[in-house]
Amino acid sequence: MNDFDDGEMLEIYLYEQTTLLDGLNDIVYGAEEDKHFSKEDLEEIFRIMHTVKGSAAMMEFHALSHTAHLAEDLFSFLQKEQPKEQSEEEKEVFNCVFSVLDYFQHVFESIQSGSYENQPEEELNARIQQLMRRLDGSGETAEPAAKEGNFADTALGNRVRIWFKDCQLLSVHALVIQKKLLRLCEQSTFSPAELEETDEIRRSLMEDGMLWSFQLPGKENTAEAIEKMYENALSMLEKQMYVDHAKREDHTEEKSSGSAVNKESKASPAALSSDSEPVDTKNKTSERSHAGSQRAMISVSQTKVASLVDTVGEIINMLSSMEDVYGKNDREMMGRVISQMKKKTSEMREMTLSLNLITVEGLFQKVRKIVREMCQKLNKEVTLTLEGKETEIDKNTVEHLSNPFLHLIRNALDHGIESTEERLALGKNEHGTILVQAKNLGREVQFIISDDGCGLDKDKIIQKAKEKNLLSRSLEEYSDKEIYQLIMTPNFSTKETVSEYSGRGVGMNVVLEELEKINGSIQIQSEKDQGTTFILTIPTSLSIVEGMDIRAGEFQLAMQSSYVQQIFAVTDQTPVMEKEGKLPEILIKKRAYPLIVLSQRLQAKQEHVPYEKGIMILVESSKGKYCIFVDEIIKIRQIVVKKLPVFLENKMKSSRLYCGYTVLGNGDISLILDTNHLF
Amino acid sequence: MDTNTSENKSVEILVFYIGKTLYGLRMERVEEIIGIQKIIPLPGSMDEILGIINLRNRIIPIVDSNFLLKEASASSLEEEEKNQGIVIVSFAGERVGIIVDDMCDVLSVHSEQFVSLSKKNEKNRYLKNFVRTKNDSGEDAANQLISMLDLEEMLTFGENV
Amino acid sequence: MEESILLVDDAIFARKLTRKTLDEGGYKNVREAVTAKEALEKISEERPDLILLDITLPDRKDLSLLKEILENDPEMKVIMLSAVGQELIIADAIEMGAREFVSKPFKKDEFLTMIRNVLDE
Incomplete structure (x- = not known):
């Protein structure tokens, strides 16, 4: 049909779609800052959804196309009848759109890694439809469909709450338990459903445990059988090393539609939070990406290409003058031309290297997203300032920078910024501030992540360092900077519970390791109750x-x-x-x-x-x-x-x-x- | 894991042979244990450095513990006895590997089992203290003494301290 | 304990340690495999009750061996042996169907308890 083979088609598709998605992200985040969708916003979003729908259908990604279609319908409706500014409805629209963005991101990543399955995203689709009905005024919020496998825990009345012992890889251990329970009873659902190895999931598991609800199929749904299932499950759970205890939470009262909605919106962020960790899943997929296509396309500025073309032209000229000079046997002249050529080719090398540079805007977008989500979840108010989004950095480098960078942001929100009450008690502004700055220092790029939270607890760090025998010199010889640096030694806090260690969460050594892979370095400054600043220095391009x-x-x-x-x-x-x-x-x-x-x-x-x-x-x-x-x-x-x-x-x-x-x-x-x- | 020995808690240690002597390391310093693999020599390095290995695309220096501790090197033992491995420890924010000649176990020891060094001398400059193992029915008839390595001393050899 | 265990790990050292622990735990019917190929051969020779599978093998990167084993035999009980820093792969392995995982170096008692639990499932 055309000259492209399948692999190329896919690459081009992915490149186009992800560029579209970036644009979509920009619009939506912009609208969020304004706390309102403008008419132009609605039009543009509608157009993008329409394109995504069409392209996805062409590539036979039907589940994706379906969801895009629903989103397109939603925005078509919104163009005719926009909800009131800052109303509940508009907030729900925002939430919905963000979920759609996450979903698209997730789908593109799985397509890229070759693991995409055409599974309809039932819950999201239902949510969009429900929102449309609501906006349309066609009735109360419907009960969440009591479908099998639905997350709404009102549907399944048999419940057990499982509490875990604090351990490394808590989420994975929880996942293991999920699988075991699934083997016991096929119709099981869990909350949290998606288990990523993040601080929030970990905290949620430690504080609220994991809820397991199950249902026995039709004929087997007898009181006796249910009791037996409880028995088997509890005795199995008892034997598990990482389970602290498990408790039945039989739930027989019917929930009213009002609280059902609340329950759903409470459950779904947990369910969708995994999708909204694009960094983790992205690196996940890129690590196991063997079957899928490696995205090898970048955007290149036309100015750069023009300069490159000019430079190549100059080199070609020099070559021909070389030939002249060679013919005349003028060695001195030749020497001069050669050194000119060396200079030009080195310039050209710099230019071609710079073609591989992209701005940190993509990274900043991810930061905005994480801050937004975590603020919602943790109930904290934070003002985020991003500076230097046009700073350029090598594409490969920024891909490896993502993980540790976002980890630090999460830490700042989770452990750095205090709760509103704590802040007010300390006489601080109830809004926490996080500053993220990118600056080009020539061969290197410097990032600053600064918060005005509670700062690192120096004494606790020293104490821990003493316990772990990490001080190779006497304490006085250590500068503050060096003391803070200690939190990045491996095993520094791996065995501590989150509550015992006031300061950053676990995993700082992983941040350091990841940075070292791209020849980067990190410095820490902190002041108790004032805040913490991380300074990352990364070489612009891989050496x-x-x-x-x-x-x-x-x-x-x-x-x-x-x-x-x-x-x-x-x-x-x-x-x-x-x-x-x-x-x-x-x-x-x-x-x-x-x-x-x-x-x-x-x-x-x-x-x-x-x-x-x-x-x-x-x-x-x-x-x-x-x-x-x-x-x-x-x-x-x-x-x-x-x-x-x-x-x-x-x-x-x-x-x-x-x-x-x-x-x-x-x-x-x-x-x-x-x-x-x-x- | 609380390692404050004055608080009567138990500590996990990794026990292994270097030469014919039993040595130990606190588990919290142990990052990984791997089998012996191709060690690339590092010309120009001090004698105590055996070379380097490539572990998941990162370079890890390998320390010749036999040499440092003056134990008979494994190469002098028969081929079959060669069950060497490398214990990777954390040191000053980096990872360093130590050759061990045979792995034994991960033991949970009580603070009471620690025995201090009588005094530091040439022979025990790289040791922190000893651990006396409980009577293990079947394995060791008498109490065994495990020499606990002092990584800070061992790995800063040759540098001006 | 008459259950048969297949230990798949290419590191002599780690294998020896694991072997010793299994022996002390009373598991006498233990076979070993060093490569994915060998593992598959031994599995078809005689179905093990449990497989202890190291994540990195010389002739197969990633989880393709686990996938193959579970595709051939979805009920096969597999416990993954992982090293530090392989969290993401472990989660994938569990999703794929591995029953449990254990980080090397492991604690002997926990290791044996886990094996017992999985065998009893």
Whole structure:
């Protein structure tokens, strides 16, 4: 039918749709800030829903198309009859729309990872329809459908509430229990239903436990059978290591429609909260993404492309003048053209790298979303200020930055900002403030996440550090900064309950680890009762350099190309002269350069190959030019430079030999030679 | 887990052999235990560093505990006896691996079982204290003494302290 | 305890420790497999009552082995053995049908209790 294959079609579809979704997010968040949908907003949203519906149908994603269709209908209606500003109805519209956005996000991610199933999102669809009926004035809010598997717990009268022991991976243990109960009784529902490994879910499980409700199918629905089910379940639960206790909560009274609505809106945020953690699910899917397509498309500014085209043009010109000069045998001129070309190609490299840069706006959007949701759930009022949304950062980097970043935001809301009462008692503004700032510092981007909450409890941290023997020096030698830094050591708070540790929640060491993967670093400032500030510094783009894999003796290392002047083989034009008590020297064009035989410097056991069989590499260093003799150049390629752990840097015998490491294609680690300090 | 020994609580320790001696480490410092894998030599590093390994695309330095503790290295034992492993610990915010020659167990010990060092000398400079194990019917006829490693001492060797 | 257990883990060390714990727990019918291929072979040779499955194996990344095992035999009891930092995969494994999980290094008593519970299910 057309030139695209399925894979490409899917990529283009996903790219288009997610761009649409971004636009949709912008409009809706903008409307939320204004606390009202404008006429233009409604029109635009209607158009987008219409497009999503159509495209989804074309790609045969019918469940998605159906929900988009309902949303389209909703907005078509709203255009004719808009609810009053700030009314209950309008609030419900907002809530509904956010749920739809979450759903779309979720669907696109699952399509991308290859795990999408055309399952209609019954609850969401019902909600949209119900909202429309309500707006239409066609009757009271309907009872939540007492469908099998519905979350409304009024439908299923048999209930057990399960309480857990505090443990690591609480949500997963709760999930295990859910599965066990499902095996006992197919018609089971749970609240919370979706269990993500987040602080909120964890707190909800610890405070309210997990509610299990079940129903026996038609014929089996006898009092006897129900009792037996209770018995089996409770005895099974008793044996479970991570279950603290379980209690029956038989519920026989009928709920009135009013409170039924409340129940539903209370239950559904929990159910939908998992969908509204796009970060977690996103990384989840990208981790298990093996079957699905890897999204490989980005938006590129036309200005950048234009500059690039210009630069390439200039290089082509230089090439032709090179040919001229070469013909005239003017070496000096050639030298000049070559150095001009080097400069231009390096500029071009910078430009192409910058094509891969995107703004942090996407990240900021996620921040807005999380703040909004958590404020609702935690009943806190927070003013969020976002600065620097146009700051650019490498696409790969920002994908890895998301998780730790949002973790810190969640922490600020959960553990940092106090409740309204506490704040008023302390004489603070009842609105907490969170400031998120992004700033470009040249090669690096700096992020600041600052809150005016309760700050870190220094004394508690010190106490904990003492218990865990984490203080390698005397306490006085530690600066405040270093003390706060301790909360990021692994196992620092993994075994503590949330209540025991006043300060940040669990998982700070994971934040540090994630940041280190992108060569980032983090600093913590805090003042008790005043607030906490996190300063993240991330290199703008992953450190990728031109380099080569080399062999010296039995060792294989990597080397950067940027300092390499010349690579050649030894001939009688370039004799090597051994010197007594000094480094040997090699003569290149009548100039003598010190020669370092790499395998000898590394004290390899294997003897190096004779000079004629190996390779000479002339490098430039701060102390002057010198030559490195290697046995072989295995490959010339791009190297992703990763930092060496500080521990190793302290364990080197003599001067710096390495300036980092890289992971080879086959998974081996290769150290990168520091040619600046070798000589 | 509360590790304040003056409060009569119990502590979990990981017990293993280095050479023919039983050593131990508090579980809270232990991040992971993995089987021995290809150790890439690090030329130019101090003798106590065996090399590095690649664990899930991150570099982990491996410390030659046999060398540090002056125990007979496993390579001098027969091939079949080679049940070496690597215990990955947390140290100053980074992960470091320690070679162990054989794994034993994770024990729950009581504060009363800790025995302090009489005095620090060359031989025990890398130890914190000892743990006396209870009589295990079947395994050890007599009480065993487990030498508890002091990671801070052990891993800052060679640096100017 | 006559139940048969299949231990699938490519790390000699970890396997040895687990084996020892099982032995002390009275489980004498324990087989071992080092690769996914070996595991599948041993499963078809004789159906184990329980499989202890390490998350990372040399010839199969991710949970494809778990998936295959459960597709062939949805009632198979599998306990996942995980290392630190593999939370997300564990949740997926449970969703897929693994009964329980245990983080290495594990506590002996808890490990044995869990095995007993799963076998009794």
